[in-house]
Amino acid sequence: MKLRGIGHSRSGDKGTIANISLIAFDERDYPRLARHVTAARVKAQFADLVGGDVIRYELPAIGALNFVLHGMLGGGVTRTLALDAHGKSLSSALLEMEIPDDDC
Amino acid sequence: MKTIRIGCGAGFSGDRIEPAVELATKGHLDYLVFECLAERTIALAQQAKARDPRNGYDPLLVERIESVLPACVERDVTIITNMGAANPVAAADVVKELARRLGCRGLSIATVTGDDVLDLVAGGDFAIAETGAPVATLRDRLVSANAYIGAEPIAHAVAGGADVVITGRAADPSLFVGPLAHELGWSMDDWPQLGRGTLVGHLLECAGQITGGYFADPGYKDVDNLSRLGFPIAEVPEQGPAVITKVAGSGGRVTPATCKEQLLYEIHDPAAYMTPDAIADFSQVRITEIDCDRVAVDGATGRPRPGLLKVSLGYRDGYIGEGQISYAGSGALGRARLAACVVQQRLSDLGVRPDDVRYDLIGVDALHGERLSGANREPYEVRVRVAARTQSIDAARRIGNEVEALYTNGPAGGGGAAKSTREVLSVASTFVPRALVSCTVSCEVI
Known part of the structure; x- marks a missing residue:
């Protein structure tokens, strides 16, 4: 299944760094997100768009993860040629990620 | 226990006007904040000021203030905004003229200056954070340098009785922390309280982004009456949880999900959110629905503020x-x-x-x-x-x-x-x- 089935997301930028949140609709699904959506998988998902490290922060109290993507290609919001200069649509790409259907 | 009601009437320079009017007239507010400066907006404003020394403030300043000022005067709501952009002094002059025209006598208008550090930075020995190269290598291409200033001067302005406070490049959450610190008696080194205030400011600063804007995804995340999206209000007591809400009957919704998305919006390490006022820690924040369109947020704290100010x-x-x-x-x-x-x-x-x-x-x-x-x-x-x-x-x-x-x-x-x-x-x-x-x-x- 796609992450979109159990999680929601919002993304934004600061300079050449983007962040993408991933929040469980139901906090009981947080362990699934934490297990399957690793920093390495997110880096692989965005390999064409991100040059640097991906760091994952965990917020179990609200059932959420926060991914910080360093080195967005194109040089950041003010000079990039990208159509979505702010990386606002990255959230939708993260939610496309496939995870196993049921492993609760 | 004293509780302050603070609303956000704009989350960017082009934001809708009507929700702010709704907040001013129906929000029972103590403070109405307009956050209108993005990273690049201030540089554009500096260019406008270079062409005309009486310009360089937000293009919608007059329209926004005119739409809410009579209601704010009548209901004793203090307005705080960074719409001064590159020229808070000229912005204040324009607001004074507008207030006279509207017949608002006895209005106290405060201007906060000092964020413009172009001379300091152009003539000094500073490095560009992104590349490590000296700032001086930008030479005549450099058009603006504005430090992110904090809540302290804003708190002073409201303590002095200001009805309207106009700043340039104040940090977004500081526009909220300033009045909260004044009203709730926080000292500027009470890091846990400043961290609490920063959480409120961070949640509100993008206006409609916490009331159901930038959220709807039909079938997954439905939002009622999005076309009439209302803007947020925070009820902030001296201690304990703050409540995020909106004007009754306005469009949109405030739920734990909208609050969580905004909590993490443009945040890197949730335990170290850097502002001029404190290093806020949102890592232990709890978010609880207490009623329809009423969400309690609690658990933010803070550590001593950084010794350096970020300059854009x-x-x-x-x-x-x-x-x-x-x-x-x-x-x-x-x-x-x-x-x-x-x-x-x-x-x-x-x-x-x-x-x-x-x-x-x-x-x-x-x-x-x-x-x-x-x-x-x-x-x-x-x-x-x-x-x-x-x-x-x-x-x-x-x-x-x-x-x-x-x-x-x-x-x-x-x-x-x-x-x-x-x-x-x-x-x-x-x-x-x-x-x-x-x-x-x-x-x-x-």
Whole structure:
């Protein structure tokens, strides 16, 4: 299944760094997100768009993860040629990620 | 226990006006904040000020203030805004004139200055944070340098009885922390309380983004009456949870999910959110629904503020030229790809050598590239986009011209061509010692 089935997301930028949140609709699904959506998988998902490290922060109290993507290609919001200069649509790409259907 | 009601009437410079009027008239507010400065906005405003010393403030300043001032005066709501942008003094003059015209006598208007550090940074030994190069290497391309100033001067202004506070580059959450610190008696080294206030400011600063804006996803995340989206209010007591809500009857919704999305919006390490007032820690924040459109937020704290202030540098960085044209029906993708190849060849033949160029197929691969998009399916319609960064405006114009010329010189059926050129104002940052930035609050009663 796609992450979109159990999680929601919002993304934004600061300079050449983007962040993408991933929040469980139901906090009981947080362990699934934490297990399957690793920093390495997110880096692989965005390999064409991100040059640097991906760091994952965990917020179990609200059932959420926060991914910080360093080195967005194109040089950041003010000079990039990208159509979505702010990386606002990255959230939708993260939610496309496939995870196993049921492993609760 | 004293509780302050603070609302956010704008989350960016182009934001809607009506929700702020709704907040001013029906929100039972103590404070109404307008956050209107993005990273690049201040650099654009500095350019406007360079052309006309009486300009350089937010283009919608008069429209926004005029729409809420009578209601705010009548209900004793204090207005706080960074719409001063590059020129808070000129902005205050305009607001004074507006207040006189509206017959608002006895209004106290405060101006916070000191964030403009262009002379300090241009003449000093500072490094660009992103590259490590000296700021001085930007030379005459540097058009602005504004330090992110904190809540302290704003708190002073409201303590002095200001009805309207106008700042330049104050940090977004500080616009909220200032009045909260004054009203709730927080000292400027009470880091846990400043961290609490920063959480409230961070949640509210994008206005509709916490009340259901930027959230709706039909079937997954439904939002009622999005077209009449209301803007947020925080009820902040001296201790304990703050409550995020909105005007009853307005569109949108406030739920734990909208609050969580905004909590993490443009946050890196949730345990170390850097502001001029404190290093806020949101890592243990709890979010609880207590009623319809009422969500309690609690658990933020803070550590001592950084010794350095971040400075946003705006500099001229060449030009961007762009052109777009659409193709439809069977074979649209093939004709769009041919169009892109033709433009590429023509630019090369003409000797146009952009610093950087990209060819996008909007509807196919423009946002996330070929791999994520699975770009092999055949869409009904495709829009070709060519964008390039160039050293001269003339070279930038060639980009759009060559796309437009596809009408009569390209593949079959191209329609809806559009072109544009713009000067690029890039933003970088540096850091300066806090002691070198001194803010001044000046107040005038009209």
